[in-house]
Amino acid sequence: MRYIFKFPDIGEGLTEGIIIEWYVDKGNTVKVGQPLVKMETDKVVTDIPSPREGVIAARYGKVGETIHVGETLVELEIAGEAAAGAPAPSTEAVEEKGAGVVGTLEVASDNAFLPASEEGTEAVPAVAGKAHKVLATPVARAMARELNIDINQVTGTGPAGRVMKSDVQNFHAPAAASSAVSTSSAPATPEFLVEVRPMTQIRKSIAKNMLRSKQSTAHMTLFEEPEVSALVEARSRYREEYKKEDISLTYLPFIIKAVVAALKRHPELNSEMDFDKGNIIYKHYYNIGIAVSTEDGLVVPVIRDADKLTVKELSRAVAELAVKARDRKLTLDDMKDGTFTITNYGALGGWFGVPVINYPQVGILGIGRINQQPVVADGEIKVGNVMPLSLSVDHRMVDGAEATEFLNDVAAGVADPLSLIMRQ
Amino acid sequence: MALEIRPYDLPDAAIFGGKGDSLLVWQPAEAVIVLGQSNTPERSLITEHVEADGITVTKRPTGGEAVVLTPEMAVITVAREFTVMTGSKYFFSEVNAMILNALHDLGVRDYGTRGISDITIGRRKILGSSMHRTERRLVYHAVLNIAGDTDIFERYLRHPLREPDYRQKRSHSEFVTSLLDEGYNITFNDISTMMKSYATTAAVM
Numbered sequence: 001m002r003y004i005f006k007f008p009d010i011g012e013g014l015t016e017g018i019i020i021e022w023y024v025d026k027g028n029t030v031k032v033g034q035p036l037v038k039m040e041t042d043k044v045v046t047d048i049p050s051p052r053e054g055v056i057a058a059r060y061g062k063v064g065e066t067i068h069v070g071e072t073l074v075e076l077e078i079a080g081e082a083a084a085g086a087p088a089p090s091t092e093a094v095e096e097k098g099a100g101v102v103g104t105l106e107v108a109s110d111n112a113f114l115p116a117s118e119e120g121t122e123a124v125p126a127v128a129g130k131a132h133k134v135l136a137t138p139v140a141r142a143m144a145r146e147l148n149i150d151i152n153q154v155t156g157t158g159p160a161g162r163v164m165k166s167d168v169q170n171f172h173a174p175a176a177a178s179s180a181v182s183t184s185s186a187p188a189t190p191e192f193l194v195e196v197r198p199m200t201q202i203r204k205s206i207a208k209n210m211l212r213s214k215q216s217t218a219h220m221t222l223f224e225e226p227e228v229s230a231l232v233e234a235r236s237r238y239r240e241e242y243k244k245e246d247i248s249l250t251y252l253p254f255i256i257k258a259v260v261a262a263l264k265r266h267p268e269l270n271s272e273m274d275f276d277k278g279n280i281i282y283k284h285y286y287n288i289g290i291a292v293s294t295e296d297g298l299v300v301p302v303i304r305d306a307d308k309l310t311v312k313e314l315s316r317a318v319a320e321l322a323v324k325a326r327d328r329k330l331t332l333d334d335m336k337d338g339t340f341t342i343t344n345y346g347a348l349g350g351w352f353g354v355p356v357i358n359y360p361q362v363g364i365l366g367i368g369r370i371n372q373q374p375v376v377a378d379g380e381i382k383v384g385n386v387m388p389l390s391l392s393v394d395h396r397m398v399d400g401a402e403a404t405e406f407l408n409d410v411a412a413g414v415a416d417p418l419s420l421i422m423r424q
Numbered sequence: 425m426a427l428e429i430r431p432y433d434l435p436d437a438a439i440f441g442g443k444g445d446s447l448l449v450w451q452p453a454e455a456v457i458v459l460g461q462s463n464t465p466e467r468s469l470i471t472e473h474v475e476a477d478g479i480t481v482t483k484r485p486t487g488g489e490a491v492v493l494t495p496e497m498a499v500i501t502v503a504r505e506f507t508v509m510t511g512s513k514y515f516f517s518e519v520n521a522m523i524l525n526a527l528h529d530l531g532v533r534d535y536g537t538r539g540i541s542d543i544t545i546g547r548r549k550i551l552g553s554s555m556h557r558t559e560r561r562l563v564y565h566a567v568l569n570i571a572g573d574t575d576i577f578e579r580y581l582r583h584p585l586r587e588p589d590y591r592q593k594r595s596h597s598e599f600v601t602s603l604l605d606e607g608y609n610i611t612f613n614d615i616s617t618m619m620k621s622y623a624t625t626a627a628v629m
Contacts (some may be wrong), residue, residue, distance in 0.1 A: 018462040040461045040487040043540050044512045046557035197528060198521040328621045332445055
């Protein structure tokens, strides 16, 4: 059967493009994703990949010609599909046509399986039987969902009454106009009272990632307050020695050690969920992200293979990343592939928090400032050093018991730093 | 005799054919005319002036209309590889926001974006951009006019076949401006340094 592939909107809302170069000719076999033609819109030169595997039965347009969105680019002969004379495909078969195309393509056309046609002759789209739901392009459906519009209420102006993006926009227009009137009636803020600046890339990334985390995971947060006088003493004892090697010994390397040890005992917290495929990906490496506050915003550089590093090596790694963050020299490589994140707001004076998971990771540990406060030991009240810990996990992946045990293990590790060495 | 179009061998040529993420801010060594992919010298250039002045003509891998590059301009090329491909307009928007923030920090005001991806001061254009898109990678390519004389556009470029609505048929010299003409004494090094600092902090989480 023939598959008619039409020029899709490549995301700028433009209506036409110029053919720059054909990569395929009639009779060529193409695979899914193989570039068919190089097109130029007003600003963008892009390869248009094949949405299906098949043989080029016909191609339309010469180099330099303008093609409008929705016009046929190629006809593909698809092997193994329904034979000629078979019932027309359902509308849902039409909806899948954007899947093989790069990027956020609006499938504005009605590419469909058709009876074989001769090159150059205009093919008439197969008319689907009565649809069980309204005909609409994927973009129109997505837009309707976003605007909270019932797509069944929208009158389609596309082929066979298909609801197009413009139909949804037009449907939404009265509400938007009303909103605009309402907004304009509000007293305007004098310009000198505000400063409008475009969002920085870092702020956009933070916003996008935070929202995605909150929307994609089931956050659960647990708290613990280990007594860490032994850790305070250990750090104090070795601080001067480290200083001779120009290393500033902080609590963080010990905490990383404790976290890695706990991750090894609780692999769910060092994993990732691939919900769509129904898989859980357990990672046998321990790349610990350290949330760092910079003038520009939050960044999370990663200490790779933290399980293989000593306290001294971790100290150096933390210091190096801090300097790179401060000097704006972090690269993408410094920040990718983290498996678990630690955020140390205690360094800024914070106490407890509800950290947001660095999605798609499963857990993040928040560290508060160490406080001296009364603790009960051996039936007596003493002055203790207490470190507030806040652990957020994705409850889809980690049960409460598992999270509690993990946090207890981390707490035990920082409470008894010698154990981190002895049990390594 | 038809004008020779030389292969694109400007400093960012390797980025277009390369892989991974890249940022290059570079300064043209001499005047060169760069055609968009679908441009032809006959339709886009005043060929007699180009020939008479011996200006090099080349064609970039991206779309858009012909431009004249001079040493008074900065060319900004940003490539990013995506696991999940994004729309071109979003990448235009992202990189333009980075540039706008750099300009803001350098003291520029009254800036904005118009058309598909132009950056303007007031109603006049100071930066034009275009893009090259492959299956998983976008390459943004922009020219920022720091101090270039806009008369050079009139000499070599015909009125473009396609223009954004806000241009309103204005001539090149009426439509394009430079940071210097707008009263900003900003150097190429200022732009380059600021862009690099923004780019290094751009990839987070």
